[in-house]
Amino acid sequence: xxxxxxxxxPSSDPSAFVRRGIPxxxxxxPARGAMLAGRGGRGxxxxxxxxxxxxxxEREPGLVEYLEAKQSTVRGDPDxxxxxxxxxxxxxxxxxxxxxxxxLGVEKLIRERKPKLILxxxxxxxxxxxxxxxxxxxxxxxxxxPSEWNAENAGNEDRVGYISIEKMDNFAEIAEKVVDLAGxxxxxxxxxxxxxxxxxxxxxxLNMPAPTTLDMIFIDHHKPLxxxxxxxxxxxxxxxxxxxxxxxSILKILIAWYAQGTCIVADNVVxxxxxxxxxxxxxxxxxxxxxxxxGILDNPPASFHPxxxxxxxxxxxxxDGPLEETRWVPPDSEGVRGKGNPELVYEGWMLDxxxxxxxxxxxxxxxCQGEVGDGA
Ligand SMILES: C[S@@+](CC[C@H](N)C(=O)[O-])C[C@H]1O[C@@H](n2cnc3c(N)ncnc32)[C@H](O)[C@@H]1O
Numbered sequence: 001x002x003x004x005x006x007x008x009x010p011s012s013d014p015s016a017f018v019r020r021g022i023p024x025x026x027x028x029x030p031a032r033g034a035m036l037a038g039r040g041g042r043g044x045x046x047x048x049x050x051x052x053x054x055x056x057x058e059r060e061p062g063l064v065e066y067l068e069a070k071q072s073t074v075r076g077d078p079d080x081x082x083x084x085x086x087x088x089x090x091x092x093x094x095x096x097x098x099x100x101x102x103x104l105g106v107e108k109l110i111r112e113r114k115p116k117l118i119l120x121x122x123x124x125x126x127x128x129x130x131x132x133x134x135x136x137x138x139x140x141x142x143x144x145x146p147s148e149w150n151a152e153n154a155g156n157e158d159r160v161g162y163i164s165i166e167k168m169d170n171f172a173e174i175a176e177k178v179v180d181l182a183g184x185x186x187x188x189x190x191x192x193x194x195x196x197x198x199x200x201x202x203x204x205x206l207n208m209p210a211p212t213t214l215d216m217i218f219i220d221h222h223k224p225l226x227x228x229x230x231x232x233x234x235x236x237x238x239x240x241x242x243x244x245x246x247x248x249s250i251l252k253i254l255i256a257w258y259a260q261g262t263c264i265v266a267d268n269v270v271x272x273x274x275x276x277x278x279x280x281x282x283x284x285x286x287x288x289x290x291x292x293x294x295g296i297l298d299n300p301p302a303s304f305h306p307x308x309x310x311x312x313x314x315x316x317x318x319x320d321g322p323l324e325e326t327r328w329v330p331p332d333s334e335g336v337r338g339k340g341n342p343e344l345v346y347e348g349w350m351l352d353x354x355x356x357x358x359x360x361x362x363x364x365x366x367x368c369q370g371e372v373g374d375g376a
Pocket of ligand 1: 097099121122125165166167171195222225
C-alpha cells in the first residue's frame, strides 16, 4: 500500500520534523467503517488517514545513507535493495511505498501482460520503480532501453522502459540514486516535474510518436489529480488498444481482438479513497459524453463517498457516475486541463490489499478495450 499526506507536499516547515525527530506511525485511528462514515458519508472528501504526515522529514535522506552503508552487498541487486528499503522502513516506522502484497499483485499483472512501456506517476524514493522495473530486463533482455532512446529508434517496437514522474526535486534525486544502486539506471527514467504538464509533453520528451500507446500505467501520486491526469493521458492518445492510424475497419477489429489495451493500475482507491477517479474510469461513454458537454466546474463540488461496507458494494458502485466532481480541475494540475476521451471503454476489477492502518484498500485495475466503434 502507499499513502501520502493530503496535499502531497511535505511539511512547509521541515525543521519541525528535525526538532521532533522521525515521527512514528500514528496509531489509534478509527475503524475503516467509521472513517468512511465519519466524514459525513456522501458529503466527506477523503479519509482522515490522508492527512497523516508520512514524508518530507529526514527519513528519506536517511534512507540513502542507510543504503550507501550497505552498498557493497546490495549494489546491482534489485531484490537486495528492496529488502534493505523494507528493513529501513521497519526501523523508521513508515515510508509511503507500495506494500508487499499489493506489489506482488502488480508484479503478477506485469508477468501476465508483459508490458514494454510502463509509466508511473509518483516515484517517491524509487521503491515501486525498482520493484516493477526489475522485471523488464528479465522479460526483454534485448530491449532498447531509455538510455538508448533516440529519434532513430522512435516508434521501434523493441523499445522497453519504466518512466516515473516525481514532482519533488529531493525525492526525484533520491529515486535516481536508489534506481542506480539497484542497477536499473538504464531501464528507469525518472522525470522530475509536476505530472500534468509533464504528461502533456510526454510524447515529445520521450520521442514517442503516435500511435504508440503505453502498455501499463501505475498511478500513485496526488489523489485529486488522478482523474485530470488520466484525461490528459487520454487526450494525448497514450492510452488505447487499437492504433489510431487510418486502418480498414476489418483490420481494426482483428487488431482489437489480438492487441492488449493499456492497463491502468490506480492505487489507494478505497483508502484514502478516490470517488472521482472511480466514477470516471467506470462510467459509460454515454455518461462521459454528457458530462464533457457540461464544461468545467470552478470550485470542487462536495465529494461523493459511498457508504460501502463490502467489497461487492465497492465493485458495483460508481457504475453510473456521479461524474460531477470529475469536471473540476485541481490547482495542482498547473492550468493543464484534461478533456478526456469519452469514447474509450475500460473493463476492470479491484486488486486487494490490506492497508497498514488496518482495513481493506485496493488498486483499481482498468484495461482499455479501445474506442466505441473499434469493436470495444
Ligand atoms: C505515495 S508516493 C509514491 C510511492 C511510490 N510509487 C512507491 O510505491 O514506492 C506519492 C509520490 O507522488 C509525488 N507527487 C505528488 N504530486 C505529484 C505530482 N503532481 N506530480 C508528480 N509527483 C507527484 C509525491 O511527491 C510522492 O513522492
